[in-house]
Amino acid sequence: MTDVSRRKVLSLLAGGFVAFLASPSAVDAMPTIRAGDICKKLGRRTTEGNKTFECVNSNGKRVWKRVTATAQPTSTTQPAAPTTSEVKVLDSSALTVGKSENVVVNSGGRNFAVVVTRTSAGVFAFNRACTHQGTLVTVNSLNQLECISHGSLFNLTTGAVIEGPASRALTSYKVTERSGAIYLTL
Ligand code: FES
Numbered sequence: 248m249t250d251v252s253r254r255k256v257l258s259l260l261a262g263g264f265v266a267f268l269a270s271p272s273a274v275d276a277m278p279t280i281r282a283g284d285i286c287k288k289l290g291r292r293t294t295e296g297n298k299t300f301e302c303v304n305s306n307g308k309r310v311w312k313r314v315t316a317t318a319q320p321t322s323t324t325q326p327a328a329p330t331t332s333e334v335k336v337l338d339s340s341a342l343t344v345g346k347s348e349n350v351v352v353n354s355g356g357r358n359f360a361v362v363v364t365r366t367s368a369g370v371f372a373f374n375r376a377c378t379h380q381g382t383l384v385t386v387n388s389l390n391q392l393e394c395i396s397h398g399s400l401f402n403l404t405t406g407a408v409i410e411g412p413a414s415r416a417l418t419s420y421k422v423t424e425r426s427g428a429i430y431l432t433l
Pocket of ligand 1: 377378379380381382394395396397398399411412413
């Protein structure tokens, strides 16, 4: 082989090597962290390919140490949805049209003071706690729910504020009536 052709072969080989180093796959394959390399922040973890490194203290120096990657959970546990339950509160016959009953409903270990009213439009139920400061409301002579503490008035079928100082409607409950009984969902 002549000197000229030998130089050509060497030049082609060198060019190919440079091209290999510059190729993305070659760069990707080259690790940028090796165990024992200096790191900055203790406890920091980083993963390269299938290798995980953690910055640890070793003989007074902060260095990367290869660790076993912690398995990632494949599913997350969803917080339990709030539970509601249906509770029988009255026999249907106990609530004729135009009548209201104050009942105490136990649900989930808690007691709820509730007023249940039947009108020609249906049965309605509200928590009796006034939304101002919690005094229990009662039905007044005008068929409104009235709080005697500071005079708030609420609509008997919607729970909406008629007069303050309360500014929020009473808490309402879903009412279901079947087989001669009235149930609330709390
Ligand atoms: S607590 Fe009912 S109006 Fe104040």
